[in-house]
Amino acid sequence: MKRRLARYYKTSRNRPLGSKLKNLLAAALAIPSIALSVNSVAQETPSETSFRLQYGSYRDYQNSAKRIHTQGPQASITTPLTESTHLNASFFYETVSGASPIYLSTLSGASGVGIEDRRRGGNIDLVQNFEQFSLGFGTAISSEDDYKSRSFAIKSKYWTEDKNTIWALDFGLGKDNITASNNPDLYEDRRNWSLLTGVTQVLNSKSVLQLNFSWNAGEGYFSDPYKLFDQRPHSRDQYALLARHILFLSNTDGSWHNDYRIYFDSWGLNSQTFETSLYHPISANFSVQPSLRYYTQDRADFFSQDFPPKRTAAYVSADQRLGQFGEISAGLTLTYQVSQTLSLDLHLEHFHQRPGLALGGGDSALLQPFSGQFVIFGFSKKLDRFFSMSTCRN
Amino acid sequence: MSQLKLFKFNFSALGGSNEIQLYAKDLQIASATKDLLLQDLSNLEQHYSRYKSESLISKINAAAGKNERCLVDQETAALLDYTKVCWQQSAGLFDITSGVLRKVWDFKAKKIPSQQELSAILPLVGWNKIIWQKPYCSLSVPGMELDFGGIAKEFAADRLAGLAIQNDIKHGLINLGGDIRIIGPHPDASAWTIGITHPREKGAVIANITLPYGGLATSGDYERYFELDGKRYCHILNPKTGWPVDSFQSVSVVAENCLVAGTAATTTMLLGQEKGMKYLKDLKVKFLCVNKEGKITRS
Numbered sequence: 001m002k003r004r005l006a007r008y009y010k011t012s013r014n015r016p017l018g019s020k021l022k023n024l025l026a027a028a029l030a031i032p033s034i035a036l037s038v039n040s041v042a043q044e045t046p047s048e049t050s051f052r053l054q055y056g057s058y059r060d061y062q063n064s065a066k067r068i069h070t071q072g073p074q075a076s077i078t079t080p081l082t083e084s085t086h087l088n089a090s091f092f093y094e095t096v097s098g099a100s101p102i103y104l105s106t107l108s109g110a111s112g113v114g115i116e117d118r119r120r121g122g123n124i125d126l127v128q129n130f131e132q133f134s135l136g137f138g139t140a141i142s143s144e145d146d147y148k149s150r151s152f153a154i155k156s157k158y159w160t161e162d163k164n165t166i167w168a169l170d171f172g173l174g175k176d177n178i179t180a181s182n183n184p185d186l187y188e189d190r191r192n193w194s195l196l197t198g199v200t201q202v203l204n205s206k207s208v209l210q211l212n213f214s215w216n217a218g219e220g221y222f223s224d225p226y227k228l229f230d231q232r233p234h235s236r237d238q239y240a241l242l243a244r245h246i247l248f249l250s251n252t253d254g255s256w257h258n259d260y261r262i263y264f265d266s267w268g269l270n271s272q273t274f275e276t277s278l279y280h281p282i283s284a285n286f287s288v289q290p291s292l293r294y295y296t297q298d299r300a301d302f303f304s305q306d307f308p309p310k311r312t313a314a315y316v317s318a319d320q321r322l323g324q325f326g327e328i329s330a331g332l333t334l335t336y337q338v339s340q341t342l343s344l345d346l347h348l349e350h351f352h353q354r355p356g357l358a359l360g361g362g363d364s365a366l367l368q369p370f371s372g373q374f375v376i377f378g379f380s381k382k383l384d385r386f387f388s389m390s391t392c393r394n
Numbered sequence: 395m396s397q398l399k400l401f402k403f404n405f406s407a408l409g410g411s412n413e414i415q416l417y418a419k420d421l422q423i424a425s426a427t428k429d430l431l432l433q434d435l436s437n438l439e440q441h442y443s444r445y446k447s448e449s450l451i452s453k454i455n456a457a458a459g460k461n462e463r464c465l466v467d468q469e470t471a472a473l474l475d476y477t478k479v480c481w482q483q484s485a486g487l488f489d490i491t492s493g494v495l496r497k498v499w500d501f502k503a504k505k506i507p508s509q510q511e512l513s514a515i516l517p518l519v520g521w522n523k524i525i526w527q528k529p530y531c532s533l534s535v536p537g538m539e540l541d542f543g544g545i546a547k548e549f550a551a552d553r554l555a556g557l558a559i560q561n562d563i564k565h566g567l568i569n570l571g572g573d574i575r576i577i578g579p580h581p582d583a584s585a586w587t588i589g590i591t592h593p594r595e596k597g598a599v600i601a602n603i604t605l606p607y608g609g610l611a612t613s614g615d616y617e618r619y620f621e622l623d624g625k626r627y628c629h630i631l632n633p634k635t636g637w638p639v640d641s642f643q644s645v646s647v648v649a650e651n652c653l654v655a656g657t658a659a660t661t662t663m664l665l666g667q668e669k670g671m672k673y674l675k676d677l678k679v680k681f682l683c684v685n686k687e688g689k690i691t692r693s
Binding site: 030032034083 | 583
C-alpha cells in the first residue's frame with residue numbers, strides 16, 4: 001500500500017535509566033536478600049501513564065516532480081489498569097494527496113491525475129503480567145476509501161528469572177477489504193495469518209541481541225485495481241528474519257543499534273535491510289539520534305515492464321514496489337527533555353530510491369529515481385498514576 | 395478467595411520505633427509471619443551490629459591493623475561491594491568506615507571536638523583502607539571500624555519484605571524508623587499513602603506520597619543533632635573533614651528498593667544542596683527535598 005506515516009510511529013519511549021542508577025541497582029540486586037524481595041510483576045507493569053502525540057508529514061518526488069503528500073496526527077497511550085495489567089492504544093488520521101508514480105496506471109497519464117484520500121485507524125492491546133510471563137490481546141483496524149483492514153493478535157512473552165533471556169510468541173489473524181474508486185463493482189477481500197517468534201538475550205552488561213523470525217500467509221485479492229494489466233497470485237507467503245544488536249556506550253550513556261533483516265516470499269521477491277543508528281545524549285536534556293539505512297530488493301517473479309504484457313504470463317505486475325531497486329535513507333531524531341515528565345522530539349528523514357542502487361544492479365530503465373522525506377514532530381508526557389506527592393504546607 | 399484483613403504490629407528495634415503492616419487471612423498467620431520477620435531482624439542485628447561483640451562486624455573491627463583477615467559470607471560480600479559502588483558514586487563521601495567519627499562527637503553533651511581530636515581520627519576513615527579480597531576482609535589501620543549503621547534499617551526493610559513475600563504475603567509494608575519497603579499494594583491494587591515527617595515540626599507531616607511498590611527512605615538533619623550558638627550540628631558527618639554536613643533539612647527518595655533509596659538520600663545530604671540536587675537529577679529517581687530555608691523541591 002502507499003507509504004504510511006504509521007511506519008514511523010513510535011510508542012512513547014521511556015527514557016533509558018541513567019548508568020549511575022543502573023549500576024547502583026545492579027549492585028543492590030547482587031545482594032541475595034534484596035534479590036529475593038524483587039517483585040517481578042511490579043517491574044513489568046508500568047507505574048506511569050505515558051501519552052504521546054505526534055504530527056507528521058511525508059512527501060515523495062519522482063524526478064523532482066512532486067508526487068504523494070501524506071500528513072496527519074497520531075496519538076498513543078500506555079497506562080496501567082491494575083498492578084498487573086496495562087493497556088496500549090493508538091489512533092492515527094492522515095490525508096493523502098498527489099499522484100502515484102508515473103507510468104502504467106489508469107488514473108495517471110503523462111502528468112498524473114491527483115488523488116485524495118483519508119486514512120484513519122487505531123489499535124488496542126491489553127496485557128496481563130504474571131511472575132515470569134505476560135499475555136496480551138490486541139486488535140487493530142484501519143480504513144480508507146478503498147481499503148479496510150481488521151486484525152487480531154495474541155502476544156505472549158516468557159522470561160527467565162534473571163531476565164537475561166526473553167522469548168516472544170505472537171499469533172495474528174487479519175482480514176482486508178479492497179474496493180476501487182474507479183470500479184464500483186469491485187469488492188474483494190483477503191485474509192492473513194501470522195506468526196512471530198523471537199528471543200532477546202542479554203549478552204553482557206553492555207550488549208543485547210534480539211533475533212526474530214516471522215511468517216505471514218495471505219490468501220485472497222492482492223492485485224492493484226488502479227493499474228492496467230495487474231494480475232497477482234491469490235496467495236502470498238512471506239518470511240522474515242531480523243537480527244538486532246544494541247551496544248550500550250557507558251562513556252556517553254548512549255547506545256548504538258544495528259539491525260539486519262532478510263525477507264523473502266512466494267512471489268520471488270526478496271530483500272535485505274541494513275540499518276544503523278546511534279542514540280547519543282548531548283546533555284542532560286538533549287539527545288540526537290542519527291540513523292542510516294540501506295535497503296535492497298530483488299524483483300517479484302511476475303514483475304514485468306513489457307507494455308502490453310506477454311499473453312502467456314499467468315501473473316503480471318509493473319508496480320514499482322515489486323521491482324528491483326535499492327534505497328538509501330538517512331535520518332535524524334532530536335529529543336529535548338523539558339522535564340522529568342515531558343519531552344519533545346523532531347524526526348527528519350530523507351530517502352533516495354533507484355534501480356541502480358540494488359545489490360547486483362538494477363536494469364529497469366523505466367523505473368524513475370524516487371525520493372522522499374519525513375518530518376515528524378512529537379511530544380511525550382508521563383503522568384505518574386500511582387506515585388503522587390501532595391505537600392501539606394509549602 | 396477468602397477476605398484478607400490488615401494486621402499492624404508495632405515494635406522497638408534498631409534504636410527506634412517500627413511497624414509491620416500485612417494483609418493475611420487471619421491473626422494466626424499474620425502473627426506467625428511477624429514472628430518470623432522479627433526473628434530474622436534479630437539475626438541481622440547479631441550478624442551486623444557493632445554493638446554485639448560476637449557479630450561478624452565486631453570481629454572484623456577487633457582485627458583492624460593486625461595481620462588477620464576475616465572470611466565473610468556471600469551476603470556480607472555483596473553488601474561490601476554495594477557500599478563500594480556508593481563510595482565511588484558519591485566521590486568518597488558515602489563511607490562505611492566513617493562510624494569512628496562518633497567517638498569524638500558527643501551529641502548528648504553537645505560537645506564539638508577540637509581540631510587535634512579530628513586530625514587524630516580522620517586517618518582511620520576511608521573505604522580505600524579496607525583490604526577487600528573476596529571473600530576475605532580486613533582493615534588496614536588499627537582503630538578502623540566498619541559501621542553498617544547507615545544502611546542497616548534500609549537493608550533490613552528490604553530483607554524483611556523479601557521474607558514476607560517468600561511466605562506468601564503479597565500485600566503490606568515494612569516501616570523501620572521511617573525507612574519503608576512495600577511488600578505489595580492493598581488487595582484492591584490501590585497504593586499506600588505514606589506521610590513524610592516534617593523536618594522541623596514534631597509530629598507533623600510535610601508531604602504525602604502514594605506508592606504501590608518500592609522503597610522510600612528519608613535522610614535529614616533532625617534525627618540526631620544538637621544546636622549550639624544558633625548552629626545545628628547533625629549526625630551526618632563528612633568523612634573527609636569530620637564535620638557535620640551543611641545541607642538540606644531532609645531528603646526523601648523513592649526507588650525500587652529501600653537500600654538504594656536510603657543510600658541515595660544520604661549521599662544527597664552529604665553532597666550538600668547544590669551538588670546533591672544535581673546528583674538526584676542525574677540519578678533520575680523520584681525525590682522530595684526540603685532545603686535549609688524550608689522550601690520544598692520535588693522531582
